[in-house]
Amino acid sequence: MSTITELSKIAKDVRDGLTSSPRTLPSKYFYDDAGDKLFQSIMAMPEYYLTDCEFEIFQTQADNILNTIAPNKRPFNLIELGAGDGSKTRVLLRHFQEKGVDFTYCPVDISAGILEELKEEVLKELPDLNIELLAGDYFELLNQRIGKFEGRNVFLFLGSTIGNYNEERATRFLQKLRDGMREDDQLLMGVDLKKDPSVILKAYNDPHGITKEFNMNLLRRLNVEIGANFDERYWMHHPTYDPQSGEARSYLVSTKPQEVYIEALDETYSFEAWEEVHTEISKKYSLNQLEKLAQASGFDVAENFLDCKHYFVDTLWRPHKS
Template sequence: MTQAEATTIFEEEILEGLKARNKYLSSKYFYDARGDELFQQIMKLEEYYLTRKEHEIFTTHKEAILQSIYDGQTFRIIELGAGDGSKTKILLKHFLSRGIDFTYTPVDISGNVLEILESNLKADMPDLKMESFQGDYFDALAEISTSPEKDVVFFLGSTLGNFTEEEAVGFMSKLRSFLKPNDLLFLGVDLKKDPSIILNAYNDDQGVTREFNLNLLDRINDELEANFDRNQFQHYPYYNPHTGECRSYLISKVRQEVIVAGETIHFRPWEAIFMEVSKKYDEVQLEELADKSGFKPINSFYDQEEWFADLLWKSEK
């Protein structure tokens, strides 16, 4: 995809969301250079336990994870939404230390992230076989899955939580359609727990998550000649313990008009823009998701407090 094509899609999807009856913006557009930087800060926050918990799982269970994945044959790790790779590096280093023959293919919509990741990993692990792919997850899988070698798709960090239940089934079913019979999915999911712990992870005292959300308005201003005034919007997250969904909104404090790509967007006082969902799962929901999307659970790995899980699933087709 060319830069011009990406810009056109960005404009179309932003306008579609802002002109909807219930306004929304896609969380995939949080990750420009500034968004990448802010998310790195979020992952280091005391309230944001998710990264620490998955790091703990990888450190504690790296050999068990390898034994669950490796069958003596060369394989490819395809990581969807690779980010900075800080957690995955634990597994990559361990696999290399055990003399395992594999290729690492990080996939990310952000070229900036991939450049930094490739530079850091190559400096740290010069023997790592690495082939990056910038773009959409399914575009990457369509191209990569034609290889005869075994693929192990990493979808970590509770990224699945960015989908509603219906969207998650659709996404997982589509992902499974690209897998060969021997391929595996290694899936990171955040689990239900004390609601106050969950809500604090998306409403930190330093306001970094608030800034992360507002940065998308800044990006729209820069790239689509818009005139959002971020001071006229309030960051508002809430958690529903029934559904397991933590939802984030930006709420207009006043009646206002915003110009975006030459079009006028009207806001009523206290009208919300839905920004992101971060869904938490329990055991029953995960079993249902695997069944509905055509996967068979193979193994599960947990942190000590069982706040987070990394699941190994196999395609049933």
């Protein structure tokens, strides 16, 4: 049997998730090349209102955003955590360039493939942009590099990626980010807000079956990368939304008693009929809850930029000065 030190990170994380109770699989592994493409299709679905809302905020309020983060046009690094294809960010980049702002764009993503695609698309439109790709896990960036950027930093954390963590993990993540920030650094974070629960649930349970494919792709990835033998025919995608916790959750449910062997671990896992494996959380907040999250993690809310339906907010936070 493999020892822990010989195991790849993905195998170790899968073992941790499948031996925990309740069982989980980490959502960061959604994003291989196929997962990146599926997520782009999710973003393009009308049911996934988050994309349109954040686009609208940037298209209509880019100037307010710029005047708030850089009133005196002082140069800054624009460090985007989990940038994905950067399609919405491009609206801001274009505006900042048009206004003659001096900045370097540093997108960070765990998927090197999506970063290359981002760079190609951005440079097609903005060939003079200063861009520095940072492929890797943003948790590692927070641990190792964050204090080493020269100059003033504006962090972007868009698309409600913060919602992929429960409140406790989100608070720890933001505290860590805060600890690495300088006094005049800032954070612009896109967060999905609480709203009609049926609108939320549809975004994770679309009639086209794309969110289902996204969830199932995790099993395909584990089959290829760590030699698992998940049989998709016996797993179903099950999304839920609980308005009390504000958590939309995706599960993979085993539709019969079954065993799955994972070669990289040389281990077999038994699943009961209708046993669930939790794969993703997308937490929704109210503006009051966000205010409390900011306080708990050492920030002050400087400004909230909302879409016209008040479905989504890009909230600008500054380190709290004691």
